[in-house]
Amino acid sequence: MAHGARARELALLLGVVLTTLQRWRRQFVVDGDGVDRRKGSRLHVAHRLSEEERQRILLTCNEPEFAALLPGQIVPVFADRGLYIGSERSFYGVLHPHGQAHRRGLARPPQERRPVPRLRASGPNQLWSWNIT
Secondary structure, three states, X not given: OOOOOOHHHHHHXXXXXXXXXXXXXXXXXXXXXXXXXOOOOOOOOOOOOOHHHHHXXXXXXXXXXXXXXXXHHHHHHHHHOXXXXXXXXXXXXXXXXXXXXXXXXXXXXXXOOXXXXXXXXXXXXXXXXXXXX
């Protein structure tokens, strides 16, 4: 842009909208500090589960004793035993990418919808209804 390039063309080339390019310019040129002030998660989370912890949760959920239980039922069982593997939310976070978060326990698989009965009256006193209000 210092050599005469138009901001709109540069934004199109970068694949961003013009206001984003203008915000970047204010952050890095005008302010000078170049600090990213966007809200959201940072790359490093100190309490993130390690791969070993994730595997332990996954193996625990697949044991025959716990295979039919929900995470909300597994975590209290371990709490009664004095063990802590992870929170209920951590269990769901590990099970979801592996496709095991749905239909655990007594939950039934989704059923097909029944067709709505269509009633037709072609004369008087063939179809009756009521109103409970």
